[in-house]
Amino acid sequence: MSKVQVQLGERSYDITIAENLLERAGDVLAPYARDGRMILVSDEKVWAAQGDRLRAQGIEFIPLLVPAGEASKSWDQLTLLLDRLLALGVERSDHIVAFGGGMVGDLAGFAASLLKRGCGFVQIPTTLLAQVDSSVGGKTAINVSAGKNLIGTFHQPSAVLIDPATLDTLPPREVRAGYAEVVKYGLIGDPEFFSWCETNAPGLLVGDPAARLHAIETSVRAKAAIVAEDERETRGRRALLNLGHTFGHAFEAEAGFSDTLLHGEAVALGMALAFRFSARRGLCPVEDSERVAAHLVSVGLPTEPRIGTPASLVAHMAHDKKASAGRVPFILARGIGKAFVDQSVELSEVEAFLGVLMG
Ligand code: GLY
16 A cells, blocks of 8 residues: 655645555545545446445445536536535535546535535545546536636545556546546656656556556656645646646537547647647657657557647637636647646647648
8 A cells, every 4th residue: 555645734635545445445534434424426337336345344425426427517416416415414524525537526526615615525536537637636626618627626635545446447448548647747747657658558558457556656646746836726837737738628628528539538639739739839859749649649549630620729728717818828848758838829829730730
């Protein structure tokens, strides 16, 4: 069992990572269960596939289920969930336990941040994407018609429990999509980890326990360090985690945030484009950009823009949370492991770049 701490003063918390950790969740959660009740929010699919493993842990979880799928990150589901939590008489000392993927974590975390001005919260992520990214760092949100994750809060969990064995019941496409966020940590600041990914991705993607444990631990350590330095994304450090996301969100929006393009797939496409754009601007060696794309292609992730038009994609980017006066901060790279925030990118330049790629 390994532990990574997110160091945030009195709000510091441990991320516990171990194969089959769910079978020991009772021990890890005992200190929190002493404070109050554990109210578990999950989706119907995760609860059906993994619920029995938690039920056998000697902790009384009160389960509240929401429909599976990104559509549940909505005002309607948030209101329903808050009403159900209020009906249970939730107190600040109770913990809401998010047991599922990014949707469950974001929705349950948002509810936990609002109830009684903030009640206890624990994350037990069950997808690779949630394990290496969204369960760590306290971002919570729902989607609204104006865009994805536009309404939300920062609300740090008290603990994160990661059991890579939950990935055994995840469809391979979702594991691949989550893997894009693993590769991201190599591309942002750890070229050796990117090389490790190139060698070990095949094993990791078919569930090799040692490979996935190393990938998750390395990713979580990188994320914990970034969050400790820049919790609220105000110092330029946490923004690096958005590598691939400005391009990616535009494609997701074009696909109507549907299963046509999963979030991690959009991030893979976005990272490939961010490197190509960096190479086109003369910032990054072309060989690095080609190496990034080759690796993503080798694991079956998309790297070519195939939906939308340059104008429609750039229109989505203009609605980015961070857009101002025709400019959006882009995460670009000077090479593999050398990402940085570039404030100088004009959207017209991005449109011309996409025009060349999309014919
Ligand atoms: N998913 C990006 C972040 O947590 O900041």
